[in-house]
Amino acid sequence: MMRELDFSAAINEALRQEMRRDQSVIIFGEDVGFFGGLFKCTDHLQKEFGEKRVRDTPISEGAIIGAAIGAALGGLRPVAEIQFIDFVGCNGAMDQIFNQMAKMRYMFGGTLKVPVVVRAPCGSRYPVASGAAQHSQSLEAWFIHVPGLKVVTPSTPYDAKGLLITAIRGDDPVMFIEHKLLYYVRRVPTLREKYPSMICHVPEEEYTIPFGQADVKREGKDATVIATMMMVHKAINAANQLAKEGINIEIIDLRTLVPLDKRTMINSVKKTGRAIVVSEDCKTGGVASEIASIIMEEAFDYLDAPIKRVSGLDVPIPYSPILEAVAVPQEQNIISIVRGIVGK
Amino acid sequence: MSDDFERLSKKTLVDLYTKMLKIRKFEEKTAELFAKGFIPGLVHLYIGEEAVAVGVCANLRNEDYVVSTHRGHGHSIAKGGDVKRMFAELLGKKTGYSKGRGGSMHMVIPEIGVMCSSGIVGAGIPIATGLGLAIDVKQTDQVVACFFGDGASNTGTFHEGINMAAAWKLPVIFVCENNLYAISVPFKKVALIKNVADRAVAYGIPGVVVDGMDVIAVYKAVKKAVKRAREGKGPTLIECKTYRFRGHYEGDPKKGATYRSEAEMSDWEKKCPIANFKTKLIEKSVLTESEAEDIIQKCIKEIEDAVEFAMESPYPSPEEILENLFV
Numbered sequence: 018m019m020r021e022l023d024f025s026a027a028i029n030e031a032l033r034q035e036m037r038r039d040q041s042v043i044i045f046g047e048d049v050g051f052f053g054g055l056f057k058c059t060d061h062l063q064k065e066f067g068e069k070r071v072r073d074t075p076i077s078e079g080a081i082i083g084a085a086i087g088a089a090l091g092g093l094r095p096v097a098e099i100q101f102i103d104f105v106g107c108n109g110a111m112d113q114i115f116n117q118m119a120k121m122r123y124m125f126g127g128t129l130k131v132p133v134v135v136r137a138p139c140g141s142r143y144p145v146a147s148g149a150a151q152h153s154q155s156l157e158a159w160f161i162h163v164p165g166l167k168v169v170t171p172s173t174p175y176d177a178k179g180l181l182i183t184a185i186r187g188d189d190p191v192m193f194i195e196h197k198l199l200y201y202v203r204r205v206p207t208l209r210e211k212y213p214s215m216i217c218h219v220p221e222e223e224y225t226i227p228f229g230q231a232d233v234k235r236e237g238k239d240a241t242v243i244a245t246m247m248m249v250h251k252a253i254n255a256a257n258q259l260a261k262e263g264i265n266i267e268i269i270d271l272r273t274l275v276p277l278d279k280r281t282m283i284n285s286v287k288k289t290g291r292a293i294v295v296s297e298d299c300k301t302g303g304v305a306s307e308i309a310s311i312i313m314e315e316a317f318d319y320l321d322a323p324i325k326r327v328s329g330l331d332v333p334i335p336y337s338p339i340l341e342a343v344a345v346p347q348e349q350n351i352i353s354i355v356r357g358i359v360g361k
Numbered sequence: 362m363s364d365d366f367e368r369l370s371k372k373t374l375v376d377l378y379t380k381m382l383k384i385r386k387f388e389e390k391t392a393e394l395f396a397k398g399f400i401p402g403l404v405h406l407y408i409g410e411e412a413v414a415v416g417v418c419a420n421l422r423n424e425d426y427v428v429s430t431h432r433g434h435g436h437s438i439a440k441g442g443d444v445k446r447m448f449a450e451l452l453g454k455k456t457g458y459s460k461g462r463g464g465s466m467h468m469v470i471p472e473i474g475v476m477c478s479s480g481i482v483g484a485g486i487p488i489a490t491g492l493g494l495a496i497d498v499k500q501t502d503q504v505v506a507c508f509f510g511d512g513a514s515n516t517g518t519f520h521e522g523i524n525m526a527a528a529w530k531l532p533v534i535f536v537c538e539n540n541l542y543a544i545s546v547p548f549k550k551v552a553l554i555k556n557v558a559d560r561a562v563a564y565g566i567p568g569v570v571v572d573g574m575d576v577i578a579v580y581k582a583v584k585k586a587v588k589r590a591r592e593g594k595g596p597t598l599i600e601c602k603t604y605r606f607r608g609h610y611e612g613d614p615k616k617g618a619t620y621r622s623e624a625e626m627s628d629w630e631k632k633c634p635i636a637n638f639k640t641k642l643i644e645k646s647v648l649t650e651s652e653a654e655d656i657i658q659k660c661i662k663e664i665e666d667a668v669e670f671a672m673e674s675p676y677p678s679p680e681e682i683l684e685n686l687f688v
Contacts (some may be wrong), residue, residue, distance in 0.1 A: 087494065
């Protein structure tokens with residue numbers, strides 16, 4: 018039987034089930050308690066688990082991550098929320114992430130483990146809401162650059178639940194990045210009409226999805242489109258359009274950036290001979306650049322065309338929807354790039 | 362110097378003295394090894410500040426936590442660390458506490474509660490708050506001692522970490538080792554407030570200024586704070602006024618006399634926490650001269666043996682480079 022959940026509800030269910038299963042799981046962050054989180058991912062959790070395990074923090078991002086690290090060292094499994102990923106730059110939070118959390122296990126010779134999950138919403142909310150420059154960024158490339166962090170980038174409610182449970186049960190620090198547009202699907206019917214793949218069946222029971230296993234969203238022979246998070250849904254729409262023109266693309270949803278499922282990606286490119294990497298973050302030094310380099314190193318001989326990146330423009334996210342639509346990749350960008358390299 | 366010894370047992374007093382001495386001898390040997398080129402990285406020595414770590418840790422149980430700093434050798438020894446494995450870490454050996462991955466600034470010893478040692482000034486403060494949070498959730502009666510310097514008291518994490526610990530009444534003792542300088546910059550030039558401890562008012566917690574050259578004074582102040590923490594009444598900010606007798610790091614020209622006056626340095630050296638405490642112990646007949654000498658000789662022997670262990674220990678092999686990045 019189909020049991021449809023949206024993204025926030027799937028996150029919420031994963032958190033609730035893990036908190037019921039394991040007393041050491043705690044949640045804290047800004048407005049996560051009484052208010053249930055800005056995007057309702059922690060709704061009703063404080064009511065069920067109490068104020069000791071679900072805490073509203075002061076606006077202190079450095080202390081949120083720092084305290085999560087300390088709590089993990091003290092034997093808990095904290096899930097800390099940074100309200101918008103843009104705020105990892107605030108108040109020393111980034112120091113706690115990349116100088117402390119990421120490095121501790123290694124620099125202390127493997128004597129400690131730091132099982133922290135940091136949940137952080139990213140991305141542009143066009144066409145639902147204009148977040149402008151400081152509430153819309155995609156910063157996942159920052160975290161893949163720092164050894165010691167696992168970086169999870171789910172695209173569907175099903176994946177979000179299974180990957181979050183894996184993150185909480187694992188013993189390594191995880192940046193769990195959630196694309197904000199995925200939260201809005203129930204509230205905004207036009208969004209659901211446009212991206213039907215954003216809601217899906219989510220089993221009620223607990224399940225885990227291993228890190229480092231990409232998901233082939235659609236099989237095809239003409240080109241491989243590699244994407245994460247919201248870009249997966251845009252790629253699916255693009256694929257539907259292209260299919261009408263006789264172009265069949267294969268879509269690989271990476272699901273986790275660290276660890277990275279190179280094999281699925283490379284095997285697909287070897288089959289199709291063409292690769293397009295779609296990523297919402299800014300093009301320069303972005304995720305797509307890294308993926309493209311890996312393909313060049315490991316599948317060059319199989320390529321029939323240059324690898325293409327479809328990425329965000331190198332500008333801050335602008336406020337006006339007319340501009341914001343141009344700043345981040347849209348289906349049309351994917352379609353025209355695919356047409357260009359497939360040459361049909 | 363506080364001479365209120367009456368209520369402390371001979372064992373406690375001798376332990377305080379022995380621990381301080383062990384730190385001093387460890388650090389003197391470290392300076393020597395560094396000068397001879399055996400230590401590949403930088404070292405920040407604790408010489409002059411021994412009364413702080415020892416006075417604090419004498420109040421702690423094995424399972425209590427310590428959060429340390431870049432100037433952390435003293436904290437580890439005071440909490441009960443093995444000097445063999447500490448020297449091995451300084452030398453980058455596989456037998457070191459961090460298997461040669463951390464060095465001077467990054468030694469942790471989870472089995473005795475030394476849980477974090479960061480080279481980023483101020484970064485340990487919110488981590489200590491988190492350890493306190495774990496204690497609060499698990500409802501044990503452990504406490505956390507969080508060491509940091511006057512420099513750290515001007516970081517944002519000082520504010521965030523202490524405020525959060527205060528708001529949640531977490532069992533953390535925030536110990537500011539105010540040695541008056543953040544590398545070369547005097548505290549009085551970068552803060553208008555006289556005492557770091559005065560900032561406790563802003564968090565609604567007790568703030569205490571104590572003579573950091575007096576191990577008994579530190580011990581007593583921390584005793585109160587630990588009691589308060591164990592009773593669930595929340596954190597205390599304790600500022601220990603102290604001084605480093607060496608430079609910021611080994612190699613700091615003229616032991617820091619470029620930014621500190623010779624007069625100031627020699628005034629503080631007269632306050633040596635170890636020499637003065639030894640005099641008191643002998644005056645008060647807690648120790649005889651020969652007992653004191655015996656302690657010194659034992660200490661020197663332990664340090665010599667530890668260096669030998671470290672010198673003979675193997676280095677990690679290059680094939681191990683990727684080990685322990687993830688669990």
